[in-house]
Amino acid sequence: MAVNGSPELLIVMGAQATPDQIEEVVARLAEAGAHAHVTAGKEATVIGAIGERELLATLPLEGFPGVERVLPILKPYKLVSSELAPEPTVIEVNERRIGDGYFGLIAGPCTVEHREQTLSTAWTVKAAGATMLRGGAFKPRTSPYTFQGLGLEGLEILAEARAETGLPLVTELMDPRHVEAVVETADVIQIGARNMQNFLLLSEVGKADKPVLLKRGPSASAEELLMAAEYVVKEGNARVILCERGIRTFERSTRYTLDIGAVPVLKQETHLPVIVDPSHAAGRRDLVLPLARAAVAAGADGIIVEVHPAPEEALCDGPQQIPSADFAEFAGEIRELAALMGKVIG
Ligand code: PEP
Numbered sequence: 277m278a279v280n281g282s283p284e285l286l287i288v289m290g291a292q293a294t295p296d297q298i299e300e301v302v303a304r305l306a307e308a309g310a311h312a313h314v315t316a317g318k319e320a321t322v323i324g325a326i327g328e329r330e331l332l333a334t335l336p337l338e339g340f341p342g343v344e345r346v347l348p349i350l351k352p353y354k355l356v357s358s359e360l361a362p363e364p365t366v367i368e369v370n371e372r373r374i375g376d377g378y379f380g381l382i383a384g385p386c387t388v389e390h391r392e393q394t395l396s397t398a399w400t401v402k403a404a405g406a407t408m409l410r411g412g413a414f415k416p417r418t419s420p421y422t423f424q425g426l427g428l429e430g431l432e433i434l435a436e437a438r439a440e441t442g443l444p445l446v447t448e449l450m451d452p453r454h455v456e457a458v459v460e461t462a463d464v465i466q467i468g469a470r471n472m473q474n475f476l477l478l479s480e481v482g483k484a485d486k487p488v489l490l491k492r493g494p495s496a497s498a499e500e501l502l503m504a505a506e507y508v509v510k511e512g513n514a515r516v517i518l519c520e521r522g523i524r525t526f527e528r529s530t531r532y533t534l535d536i537g538a539v540p541v542l543k544q545e546t547h548l549p550v551i552v553d554p555s556h557a558a559g560r561r562d563l564v565l566p567l568a569r570a571a572v573a574a575g576a577d578g579i580i581v582e583v584h585p586a587p588e589e590a591l592c593d594g595p596q597q598i599p600s601a602d603f604a605e606f607a608g609e610i611r612e613l614a615a616l617m618g619k620v621i622g
């Protein structure tokens with residue numbers, strides 16, 4: 277359900293609180309013209325109270341039976357905040373999971389170039405144990421003179437790859453005019469780094485019934501990423517995966533600087549899963565595995581990597597794509613490291 281207004285107060289119900297007591301708090305909030313956002317956790321239920329802070333302050337919520345604590349939500353992000361839902365969110369897509377012990381291994385080409393390239397990569401990553409297939413049909417390219425993606429035809433090829441391999445699809449939506457087509461085909465809608473603050477697009481995918489993979493903009497702070505996620509969740513779509521993919525710094529030896537510290541920071545701040553894209557951060561194939569290892573060790577809930585049957589012929593991002601022939605070894609190493617961190621490939 278879409279949320280109108282900002283959740284300002286957190287009402288933590290005691291572990292013994294009954295459904296009736298929870299209902300009573302919700303009803304009292306409604307009576308006062310406020311709304312409730314109820315999150316039922318394993319330990320306790322947490323109610324976010326949405327309304328004017330001044331009005332909420334006048335309600336004697338602490339005295340209600342079953343209420344343990346009432347706290348203000350001080351962070352600018354509310355629905356995505358770990359305060360509101362202290363337990364990690366697990367995102368499930370066609371029986372694949374990301375979050376809370378489930379590690380997502382998303383792999384595939386940067387771009388759908390043609391049918392054979394996409395299908396062959398899909399089979400390679402599937403055989404190596406990838407949980408989802410990535411691939412762009414609509415591509416955000418720095419230069420208008422480079423390959424811009426196959427568009428709708430690319431979506432059809434991706435759909436065929438899914439039908440053959442059974443892997444759920446992660447593909448990028450760039451333009452509100454393509455919402456219908458992308459939402460229909462994708463299993464996870466990717467919002468790319470360049471569109472992280474395209475608020476219109478965020479609101480659109482917030483109304484969609486598909487999970488969203490939201491990439492951090494190269495010059496966006498972690499807090500701005502969380503605020504962007506808040507735009508999506510506010511519209512009713514709570515299934516958001518955050519992705520650190522490198523930020524712009526003065527360093528030139530890598531394409532971007534992977535902000536590995538953002539992983540534990542985000543994991544503290546939000547209940548949403550956090551994954552890492554070492555391919556776009558590195559920009560070079562030899563660094564993808566070390567950065568992916570760092571991501572696992574930092575506590576990421578998954579990685580998204582680019583794989584191509586012949587990277588030297590790739591129409592986009594060739595230098596960073598892992599050759600198909602090397603992917604099984606790569607995946608094997610990630611699986612072992614994830615297990616060390618207490619995670620299973622979801
Ligand atoms: C991508 O994943 O295809 C992509 C373009 O990445 P980013 O938006 O992070 O640059």
Ligand code: MN
Pocket residue numbers: 386387556582592593
């Ligand atoms: Mn790419």
